[in-house]
Amino acid sequence: MVWNRKIAYVDLSTKKVVQKDIPKTMRQLYLGGRGIDMYLLYNHVKPKIDPLSPENVLFIGVGLVGGIPCLGASRCDIAAKSPLTGAVGDSNVGGFFGPELRFAGFDHLVITGKSKKPAYIWVQDGEIEVKDATHLWGKDTMEAQTAIRHDLGDEDVKSLVIGAAGENMVRFANVRTGLKNSAGRTGMGCVMGSKNLKAVAARGTMDLEFAKPERLLDYCKEMNDMIIGTRWAKTQSRWGTMIIFSNTNTTGLIRTKNFQLNRLEDGQDLEPENIDRYSIGTSGCYGCIVHCRHRYVLEEGPYAPIFAEGPEYTSLGAFGTMVNCKKMETVLVANHLVNKYGIDTLETGGLIAWAMELYEKGIINDKMTGGLKLDWGNEEAVFELIRQIATREGFGNVLANGFRDAIAKIGNNSGYYAIQVKGMSNLHSDERPTPSFALGIATSTRGSDHLRSRPAVDMYGLPEEVLQELYEGPVSSDYTSYDGKSRMVWWQELLYAVTDSIGTCKFQTVFCAVHAPKWNEFSKLIQYATGMKFSKTQLMQIGERIYTLERMFNLREGFTRKDDSLPERYFKEPTPVGFPIAKGKTIDREKFEAMLDEYYALHGWNKNGVPTKKTLAELGLNKEPTHMI
């Protein structure tokens, strides 16, 4: 049966591997993927350890319905204590690795210790081996995947790999698979680097069996038809997430020049339709009909020829608006470079944009940057700084440990200009006009983050009865309002926690549209796949359990209510441009704090953001850690 995949404990210090069954109770409490990873994180990582020490543990988990042919069920979750924030480290990745790991017989890997020499883990049809990776060390993320395939003599091997950034323990190094897919955030590639783990490779030919295979097949078709029939899915199939740019930049919701403007003037070249000049077609993750990324070719320019995939909306901001570069080609080159080095596009762009503002303000100078002219729009400086960060050279090394460390090194009020929460950079979105988004980045358990809760439907001005029905409580349809927005964030947090745990893609749930699949559809999919029945209420409770456990992890590490906040600039500097609805906006501190109170109450946490005894008892978390697996 599909939930009968195993968990394997791999000790890199001793090369010992132990395989165990995953008790069904774990599935009932946490489903799989992120849910079980979070349970493992809380149980296996001792409090206050150094995230770069061998004591940190890396978790890899596939979602409960991973591998089925709908809703982008390709997702794989990677977790550890974050070396960037010290909080929950967790990143979710699509592509083909997750399903391949399942076909190889495993749903969860728990990787402990540290290898003396570079190593990689090879998982094949129920067997796991730790292999030497000395020859792979130094290879970029694409080269490494190709080399592993050659090594193993199988073109269908799928790998999670790190690049130069992970090897150099850049704190926001990511984990990559394929040409485009990245477990981008919270520095999971850095943890792999600290363990001398270059890659995890998988190849499987084992059956994934289901409770009701015929009904599952029919229902998957029904889901796919429903998704692809919508305008948003058609749009995403054609241009990917880049299409968001058209809307947000026109309105004035995009961070430009770090945080100085909220719209990029003359930004037409960055509009998503221009990708057609470079695209040879789109590319999909495992079993996904939306295929939201382009395969693109750059035939000219200093880095040519480039063949790559992407870019995401995130990269349009990271290497476009935030650094004031106005050319699509700059974004395409930078996207390729960060992917090759294995470094988070968002964090990298955020740090470079911040450095540019410091340079403009004279807080850093040529002497500190080693002669790099960090002027707005200087694409050569952007490319060079990407390289320096990944290789920890020159000024890049000042940024390579992330915001907290860089602020400490640079001093001189530089922290004021940093757009980060809990030590992690924000997306290039400007949340001052949208309180719901602002609350979401403040409360996310992994630092400033749009993928823990972002209630994008808030932007659509939907009738309040539609919102009321969805969120089961009053929510204002005005995105600049604070009313009901805590409810929105709380609800989305639970939904995304469950989505990440069943292993489907967030783009195919209530992210883009209210009528997208959610609780009831998830419930049917789980039932047809596994035979296990969950009501909507039960699924929401699982979401609450996962999110509260993440909260408990952060509390144990010393995070408090104070950390659930926004950069000062959100409260002090009004948005300077944009449509009237987005212009002149700040976040009102009092209203923000009131939202936070409401938000804690919805979760069943007290005023300090600590789960109450009652909540813990209801969720069955009062005895954690319980060490069930």
Added chain:
Amino acid sequence: MTVHVKVLLHAMFKEIAGQREILQEANANSTLRDMLDVLAKKYGKEFDSIINPKTGQVTLDTLVIVNGKSIRNPDVQLQDNDVVMITVPVSGG
């Protein structure tokens, strides 16, 4: 008296119209619905399904944004220099 409205088109709307920006002239008392009708007649495909015929409202998988605000009921009067953006609700990162 006429009003001038700037219409910004994105995604498939831009592709069908072949341009990103249209300047639309309308009678002083005409509504957003009137203008969407004109565009539907002119471009047909996709433009003719911006309004849900059953509800008379903008369909849930379309965004019609007037001066930055998403409009569901198109019976709003157009003002001179309004900026109307027609696009698709997509999100992600």
Added chain:
Amino acid sequence: MQKILFIDPEKCTGCRICETVCSLHHEKVCNPARARVHIAKWETSGLYIPVVCLHCETPICEEVCPVRAIKRDEKTGAVVIDYDLCVGCRLCVLYCPFAGAGIDIVTGKISKCDLCDGDPVCVRFCDPRALQYVKSSRANMMKMRKAAEKFSELMQKLLIP
């Protein structure tokens, strides 16, 4: 007129949903290794090619089959195996130049596309339409159209100095 399985690699996004649903339909499990269709990928150059039985007009597998277990299903146009006759000698696997026949890794039997009795599940799920099940006249026209498009692109390149 007989329908045929029409493959258009340029439309393939490499998602491999065809493999997944093929195994789910035929074997009641998800396991691309047991699918009758496979996407051959050259990831670093972005090339995705669906590989599946082409249901040849003069099937080599039929020619080489010593027990005459391979024949055409007149209704669907599929080249199918009669498992009552098949002895599993694998000559079809050996001789097919298109890798249209394979060996099922669980049953050990010969496994090949049977066009799902006239409603190929891979086609139903392939939204980009890299796999289509169409009348042969239509397939010809699609090919011609594509050739014409390429020809016109070429002409434009030649005409614009």
